[in-house]
Amino acid sequence: MKIALFATCIVDAMYPSTARATVSILERLGHDVVFPAGQACCGQMHLNSGYFPEAVPVVRNHVEAFESQEYDVAVAPSGSCVASVKHQHAMLARSVGDADLETRATAVGSRTYELSALLTDVLGITDAAAQLGSWYPHRITYHPSCHGMRLLRLGDRQADLLRTVEGLDLEPLPEADQCCGFGGTFSLKNADVSSAMLADKNANITATGAQLCSGGDASCLMHIGGGLSREGSSISTLHLAEILASTREHPAPPPGSVRGGTRHAADLPGKARQ
Amino acid sequence: MSSTYLGMPSVPVFGEGNLHASEPFPQAARRELDNAQLRANLGHATHTIRDKRLRVVAELPDWEELREAGSAVKAAVMARLPELLEQFEANFTARGGVIHWARDAGEANGIVRDLVRAAGADEVVKVKSMATQEIGLNEYLEEQGISAFETDLAELIVQLDHDKPSHILVPAIHKNRSQIRDIFLREMPDVDPDLTDTPARLAEAARLHLRRKFLSAKVAISGANFALADTGTLAVVESEGNGRMCLTLPETLITVMGVEKLLPSWTDLEVFMQLLPRSSTGERMNPYTSLWTGVTEGDGPQNVHLVLLDNGRSAALADERGRSALHCIRCSACMNVCPVYERTGGHAYGSTYPGPIGAILSPLLTGITSEENASLPYASSLCGACYDACPVKINIPEILVHLRSEDVQSRRGKKKVPGQMDVAMKAASWMMGSGRRMALVEKALPLGKLAAGPDRKIKKLPGIAAGWTRSRDLPAPPAQSFRDWWVKEHEDTASKEQA
Numbered sequence: 096m097k098i099a100l101f102a103t104c105i106v107d108a109m110y111p112s113t114a115r116a117t118v119s120i121l122e123r124l125g126h127d128v129v130f131p132a133g134q135a136c137c138g139q140m141h142l143n144s145g146y147f148p149e150a151v152p153v154v155r156n157h158v159e160a161f162e163s164q165e166y167d168v169a170v171a172p173s174g175s176c177v178a179s180v181k182h183q184h185a186m187l188a189r190s191v192g193d194a195d196l197e198t199r200a201t202a203v204g205s206r207t208y209e210l211s212a213l214l215t216d217v218l219g220i221t222d223a224a225a226q227l228g229s230w231y232p233h234r235i236t237y238h239p240s241c242h243g244m245r246l247l248r249l250g251d252r253q254a255d256l257l258r259t260v261e262g263l264d265l266e267p268l269p270e271a272d273q274c275c276g277f278g279g280t281f282s283l284k285n286a287d288v289s290s291a292m293l294a295d296k297n298a299n300i301t302a303t304g305a306q307l308c309s310g311g312d313a314s315c316l317m318h319i320g321g322g323l324s325r326e327g328s329s330i331s332t333l334h335l336a337e338i339l340a341s342t343r344e345h346p347a348p349p350p351g352s353v354r355g356g357t358r359h360a361a362d363l364p365g366k367a368r369q
Numbered sequence: 370m371s372s373t374y375l376g377m378p379s380v381p382v383f384g385e386g387n388l389h390a391s392e393p394f395p396q397a398a399r400r401e402l403d404n405a406q407l408r409a410n411l412g413h414a415t416h417t418i419r420d421k422r423l424r425v426v427a428e429l430p431d432w433e434e435l436r437e438a439g440s441a442v443k444a445a446v447m448a449r450l451p452e453l454l455e456q457f458e459a460n461f462t463a464r465g466g467v468i469h470w471a472r473d474a475g476e477a478n479g480i481v482r483d484l485v486r487a488a489g490a491d492e493v494v495k496v497k498s499m500a501t502q503e504i505g506l507n508e509y510l511e512e513q514g515i516s517a518f519e520t521d522l523a524e525l526i527v528q529l530d531h532d533k534p535s536h537i538l539v540p541a542i543h544k545n546r547s548q549i550r551d552i553f554l555r556e557m558p559d560v561d562p563d564l565t566d567t568p569a570r571l572a573e574a575a576r577l578h579l580r581r582k583f584l585s586a587k588v589a590i591s592g593a594n595f596a597l598a599d600t601g602t603l604a605v606v607e608s609e610g611n612g613r614m615c616l617t618l619p620e621t622l623i624t625v626m627g628v629e630k631l632l633p634s635w636t637d638l639e640v641f642m643q644l645l646p647r648s649s650t651g652e653r654m655n656p657y658t659s660l661w662t663g664v665t666e667g668d669g670p671q672n673v674h675l676v677l678l679d680n681g682r683s684a685a686l687a688d689e690r691g692r693s694a695l696h697c698i699r700c701s702a703c704m705n706v707c708p709v710y711e712r713t714g715g716h717a718y719g720s721t722y723p724g725p726i727g728a729i730l731s732p733l734l735t736g737i738t739s740e741e742n743a744s745l746p747y748a749s750s751l752c753g754a755c756y757d758a759c760p761v762k763i764n765i766p767e768i769l770v771h772l773r774s775e776d777v778q779s780r781r782g783k784k785k786v787p788g789q790m791d792v793a794m795k796a797a798s799w800m801m802g803s804g805r806r807m808a809l810v811e812k813a814l815p816l817g818k819l820a821a822g823p824d825r826k827i828k829k830l831p832g833i834a835a836g837w838t839r840s841r842d843l844p845a846p847p848a849q850s851f852r853d854w855w856v857k858e859h860e861d862t863a864s865k866e867q868a
Contacts (some may be wrong), residue, residue, distance in 0.1 A: 102851050104801060108811055109844065130855045138803035143751055144771025146794040152802035160804060184766075190690075203558030245753035252860035274708045278750025280790070285748060286836030287399045291408075291712045292750070293840065324826055 097127045098220075099161060101171040101180075101207065104136035104315045116340035116347070117172045117210060120227060121250055124218060124298055133160035137171075139179035142187060144152075153190055154184050158196065161203045161272045168217065169207040171338045174243025174311050177209040182246055209243060210313060210336055211252040223339050231341045232262030233350050235333075236305035238296070238319060240312040241274050253311050260338060266303040270295075277318035291317035293322040300330060306350035309335045384681025384734035386474035386504040390719025393744040397717040398709075407543050407714050414542050415705045421651025422758070428653070429643070438640045438763040443696035447686060453597050453631050454600045454677070460601025464663025467672040474504035475678050480676050481506060481590065481623055482513050488621040488672065490515070490588045496605060496612035497521035497698055498592025499537060500625045500678055503721045506590070518592065519581050520611040522575050525541050529556040535715030535723065538649050538701040543714060546571065579611060582721075589615040589670070593626040594698070595641060596675075599634040602662040603675065606645060606655050616659050623671035629686075629695040641698060644760035649700035665788060681734030690771045694729045696761045701757035703765060709748055718745065725755035729768045737775045746772035789833045804852075811850040821845035 096119050102114040118128050138153035157180065161169050171177050181204040190198035214220040223229035237257055243249040258265050276282065276292025296319060300308050306329070310316050313334055320332035331350050340346035390397065401407060426432050444452060458468050469484075471477035485493055489550040493510070495501065495517050507517045507528070519528040523541040527534050530552045534540030541549070550566040557578050564574055591612065595604040603624055605612050616622060632638060646655040664673050686692050704710040704724025715723030719741065720731040728749055732742040746769045749755075777791075786794075800810050821827045827843040829835070837843065 104807070107807075107851045108509045108814060109846055111847055111849065111854055114851040115854065122545040130852075131804075132852075133804040135804050135807040137843075138801065141756070141794060141798060143770055143773070144386070144790070145746075145770065145775070145777040146791075146793065147774045147777070149794050149798035152798055156802045241750070241752040245757060246479075270414075272754075274750045274754070275754035276708070276750055278752070280440055281747065281843075283833050285395050285398060286839050287395065287402055288709050288712055288748075289750065289836075289841035291402055292708050302619070317844070318841065321837070321843055324842040326826075 096152045096168070097129060097166040098213075099163075099166040100168040101134055101137075101157075101161065101169050101176070102126055102130070102131050103171050103173045103176045103313065105317065106172060109317065112335065113172050113334040113336050116334070116336040119169065119340045120210075120214070120336065121170070123227060124220075126218075128232050129166055131160045131163065133366050134306050135160075137176040137179040137184075138175060138187075139183065140279050142179065143278075147190065149185055151193075154200065155196060156186065158199050158203050161207070162199055167206070168213065168228060169203070170210055170213045171207065172210045172211050172311065172334060173313060174240050174249060175314065177207055177212075178242040178246035180204050180207045182285050184239050209247055209249060209311065211243075211249060211256055212247065214256060214339075215252045215335075220256065221259070223259040227339055228342045229260040229339050230262055230343045231338045231347060233258050233307060233308050234264040234266060234305050235307045235338070235339060236266045236268045236300055236303040237271070237335070238268060238300070238308055238310040238315060239271055240310050240315045243311050244272060249311070256339060257309060257325070257335060260341075263332055263338070266305045268303055268308075269299045271299075273299075275319050277315050279314075282318065290322075293318060297322050297326065297328070301328065306330060309338055311335050375486075382472055382679065382681065383684055383736045385471065386680065387502060388681070388731050388747065389739060390731070390740075390741040392719070392741070394717060394719075395744065396747045397459050397719060397763045398748070400714040401713045401717045403488045404714075408712060410543055410545065411711055411714050414536075414539060415711050418539075418651055418701075418705045422648060422705065423538065425647045425651050425653055426586050427646070435643055437642060438762055439644050439698075439760055440693075440696065442632060442640060443761050444693070446633065447629070447692055447695060450628065450631065450686065453633060453723050454628060456851055457596055457598040458816070460471055460599065461663065461675060462601070464601050466601065466663045466675060469674060469676045469679070471678050474678075475679070477504050477625060477676050477678050478506055478509040481625065482510065482515065484513050484621070484623050485510070485588050490502075490586070490621075492582075492586060493522075493588040493590050494520050494582050494586040494615050494619065494625075495589070496591040496607065496615040497524045497540070498590070498625060499721060500592045500627050501590060502534070503627075504625070504678065504680065506625065508601060518579075518586075519833075520579050520582065520699075521607070522572070522609060522611070525575060525579070526552060529553070533716060536701060537699055537715075537722065537724075538706065549759050555774040559668070565620045576683055579614075583611075583618050586619050588621045588623065589619040591615060591622065591624045593596060593624050593630055593639060593675075594645070596626060596631050597633075597635050597638065598631055600662055602635065604638065605659045606642075607657045608650065608655055608658075610657050613659050614658050617669050618660060619670055621672040621674070622661075623676065625672045625678060627680070628682050629697075636713045645698055645700055646758040648698075648702040648758070670742050681736075684689050684736060685730075685733040688733060691729065691733045691768050693763050694726065694733050694765075694768055696763050697726050697730065698761060700760055702758040702760060706758045707749075707756040708752060708754070709750065713748075718748070720745075725749060725765045726763070727771075729763075729765055729772060732772055733768075737772055738779050743776045746770075746776060792832065807851075808852055814846040814850055815844035815848050 138150045141150035184200035275296045276289040282289040316332040526541045536542040546566040710724040728745040825845040
């Protein structure tokens with residue numbers, strides 16, 4: 096299958112190792128991954144903040160980058176960006192009266208998948224250890240993220256995949272369905288309420304005794320991780336794509352490793368190394 | 370062309386009364402967040418009701434179908450509201466009731482005052498009503514020399530304490546037993562001075578206090594949960610029975626109701642009598658449901674009035690993308706699941722309607738141009754829990770986003786100097802409108818390291834981003850974007866293949 100990767104702006108700019116892990120997983124399964132060069136961002140930040148006129152060029156750019164028929168499906172390692180592509184793009188086009196863009200955006204949305212949905216629903220992955228060689232021998236917990244849970248109805252797909260990673264010990268997170276308080280510009284406009292929500296989320300994460308919190312949205316993980324870091328906690332965050340991509344030969348960084356800066360995630364096995 | 374005035378003026382009239390915040394939400398929220406006792410009380414209360422609701426909702430195999438049905442009935446009502454109001458008026462009047470149309474809070478209050486005076490009364494008993502809170506009726510009547518006594522227990526506590534409710538279902542959610550005892554001792558004449566704070570003693574004290582009022586009052590004022598167009602019937606749903614005392618004992622009954630409370634027919638009530646109690650109190654059925662149709666000679670109130678209130682509802686109805694907020698049946702399920710409400714409580718929203726529904730309803734009723742309420746649509750992380758909980762499926766997150774866009778547009782229309790957020794959004798739009806431009810900007814990512822400390826964490830950001838670093842670090846950006854890595858990797862592969 097030919098799969099187009101939508102890296103999403105946060106992953107592209109801040110967490111490139113998450114996108115590389117996504118490529119690694121798909122290539123390991125024998126699929127051909129392409130990266131449409133014109134892509135930039137889904138426009139969710141503009142849309143959710145009410146900047147509709149500013150969202151239009153961003154949405155149009157995404158549609159143009161992904162409407163090519165040269166691939167079968169598109170995938171993004173982010174529930175909220177996929178929810179925006181699927182639920183907001185056509186709505187925006189309609190609200191500015193652009194019927195052509197609405198049709199094209201609907202078409203792009205219909206073949207865009209969140210990573211865990213693609214893996215389970217389309218590619219038939221039920222056992223990450225057996226089918227992907229996933230190995231991550233650490234005690235982790237998992238935050239499901241609002242958009243994946245409520246807009247995409249991902250259900251237990253992400254947690255089920257994590258559970259089948261060899262060596263991984265998944266601790267249930269109390270009040271997992273509660274928002275972490277990120278909410279895009281909400282974290283800036285209502286910084287105090289957002290921080291209060293984050294404090295409760297992180298208290299729950301800490302209570303699990305896990306060494307790391309995983310999830311399917313880089314932005315929520317950036318929020319949660321930023322709060323844990325400020326608290327001086329030793330608990331770190333890591334996107335589920337990186338855990339699924341982690342193998343005995345090429346393990347993902349263990350909990351607590353410092354990310355960002357000059358350090359790159361461990362080299363990930365790709366097509367070249369199959 | 371003849372026209373019938375249906376309380377639906379062609380030019381939208383925005384609502385007045387207790388619909389406005391007096392300060393921006395973030396500011397009010399900060400103050401409320403400092404109240405640890407409030408947060409503990411709210412956290413406990415909302416979690417208790419939340420869990421109860423989930424349990425009783427799970428009992429119904431057709432819950433989703435019921436929500437669909439409720440939503441469909443309400444959409445149908447909004448589509449033909451003028452016609453249904455006319456039908457209701459004809460039936461209500463034919464059975465001996467009197468209808469009064471009120472364009473806004475001021476008109477509604479004036480109508481009620483005149484009716485109370487005409488009945489020769491200077492005090493009234495009241496059954497808890499959101500509409501009368503919305504128009505500030507109690508305060509208005511007091512100014513006019515008429516005393517209004519709340520009879521719902523929680524509402525009575527709030528009233529005696531000269532406080533404001535902070536939840537639409539549990540108005541005294543922020544008070545505990547010993548606080549209530551102190552309020553009773555201080556404010557209730559003839560109260561037993563040895564009153565303790567056991568619930569039974571408190572309930573008994575309230576009962577004795579209220580019984581005297583019920584037996585002496587000539588006029589009662591109520592709200593209504595539903596109005597049935599095909600029979601001209603009004604319905605009140607409650608838990609304590611004090612409402613029923615108000616609805617049956619006095620000679621004159623005045624109901625104040627928003628025009629959106631209408632249902633087409635008696636049979637539609639079936640859907641809502643399942644949706645409402647389970648969503649609001651987490652009960653299978655509420656203890657008291659009172660329905661009354663006009664006047665029955667020798668039984669119950671002999672003068673029955675209904676004030677039909679617009680107060681911004683026409684304006685909300687005219688907003689195609691916001692109008693479904695009028696479907697709200699005031700169950701409070703959205704506030705009980707809202708992570709923002711749970712931490713700030715109702716007072717932070719500044720209006721009679723707090724929580725997620727308040728964040729859309731208040732600005733819809735007052736207009737987003739009302740500056741006090743323009744911050745309300747931002748009081749949400751858009752987590753979507755409210756939409757999942759709403760028994761009539763109001764897509765609150767979508768309306769919040771719609772109202773944010775109205776706010777941005779309205780500020781643009783006023784040609785104000787663009788704020789930092791406006792400038793940032795414009796710049797981001799330019800950058801994110803092209804992969805080429807994004808790649809160019811990403812080349813500067815390594816510079817971000819300069820902002821980080823030796824631990825590769827950014828601990829202080831300037832301007833609007835400062836809110837982030839108040840409680841959160843930001844990781845230093847990587848040396849290379851994914852895009853850049855991909856291009857280099859594939860260039861390498863391509864050149865190797867060529868070689």
